[in-house]
Amino acid sequence: MAHSGRPDLQRFLKRLTQRSVLTPEEKHAVLDLGGHAEQFRSNKDFVRLGERTEFVNLVVAGYVGRFDQNARGARQITALHLPGDIADLHSVVQPEATSALQALSTATILRIPHSAVRSAAATYPALAEALWRDCMVDAAILAQWIVNVGRRDARARISHLLCETAVRLGAAPADGQITFTFPLTQAQLADVTGLTPVHVNRTIQALRKDGLADIKRNTVISDWRALARSGDFNADYLQTHVKPHKHLPFGQAADLP
Amino acid sequence: MAHSGRPDLQRFLKRLTQRSVLTPEEKHAVLDLGGHAEQFRSNKDFVRLGERTEFVNLVVAGYVGRFDQNARGARQITALHLPGDIADLHSVVQPEATSALQALSTATILRIPHSAVRSAAATYPALAEALWRDCMVDAAILAQWIVNVGRRDARARISHLLCETAVRLGAAPADGQITFTFPLTQAQLADVTGLTPVHVNRTIQALRKDGLADIKRNTVISDWRALARSGDFNADYLQTHVKPHKHLPFGQAADLP
DNA sequence: CGCCTTCTTGAAGGATCTCAAGAAGGGTGG
């Protein structure tokens, strides 16, 4: 099962180049990162809190959650990671895990050694910058999540989450119906949104009744416009429509008009 | 008012070297970053949402908030920045602001050109890594904030925030009483915690009555042990007691035992 | 077919919000 890397890394590379300009050699360096794939079943922790990690985890298939918990054991998922994401890219510079990682569905993970990433980043400064930038997009998502949990009610929270997921999967915006895989159980959805499973259930039913979204059998069919309005969703923070940044060393502007 | 840099940058450098090993030249590069200082009064926005920034903002004095808001205008502060922090270090690689920055008290800000930071980072890869690492600590704080807002009640939220602030200021842990400047109004505290000013007021009164913390006249005096328990606080995520990481290029481990 | 997970429903309780108004505090000008 070692080294099915290429097609998996391709998807991550696409993500990177969406926001950063890379030369052909730099792209090759990404595709050559290597690593070995592993499968985890739903609810399996594959990075534990406080653990010192030596690999970075690229999600190949399935959904992954970054989570923490409070003293009473109530869980909170602080980030969702979709296929193509490296769930803990930050561990390259900070290997002591401050959050755990868990498979939220059956998931395939490509584990890439830190040493490979560090070597590539040391050789190509532009690549290092691209990786850093990618981490900052994740941070922007965390910040939005705080707004979501802090200042939106249950209906808006779930709507917002669905909208964000659709955009990150590349499935939105497209007016009208959108269908995509969404394997989270209502209990997991509760851990994401900071709600109770019971309340998540009732809120989902309301969204269904109002024709905004239907979370069923792993798929969501939504009325994009209405859902985005209901979730108070504005995709700017995801930085998907930004012109890719070019790396120019020695103090020149990051990119030019 | 241009170029009072040195002592201000010294504090930021101290933060950096707490988590990363830097050579003397690299330290000098940080101290030579330059920039110009500006004063802002409380509630003044000095970075607006969506703005394209050319400077990084080092907090010299006062408190600064990173904030977003929902559609109905309800504000949510997603991060607090204390003297010595660069509030938007991430803007070096992602200059389009995804959050606004606002002074939460009278604040002095040293504005350092991106070009200066990029130039230093390009010259010293170890410094680039240190900056990246610093950004990741900020991200870990964001993740904890989500847990705070999502899974802790009002009393625990405020307790946790006070504990975190004390540790970041270097004032804790110290058993028994701790005193430090905490200039936020109850309304601002509400924006941080995702609560209402009214409820913040009642919760603070309860903490005061129980002898845990007293937020008054800009200072907090607390019973550290009890407050940390009440806030479900564990400082690990702040990475303050971690052995500093050394930059070893070309794929060697980040640091060795 | 049967088991285990996930979803659904009801009813009561609690945490937090909303609205409203008054008290205290800090700064400024006369």
Next chain:
DNA sequence: CCACCCTTCTTGAGATCCTTCAAGAAGGCG
């Protein structure tokens, strides 16, 4: 030094959102 104003803090009471507890229905898998 007092008077005034504006911000911040405090208090009360009713409404709401969400939780808790409990139990039954539906769905997937061996």
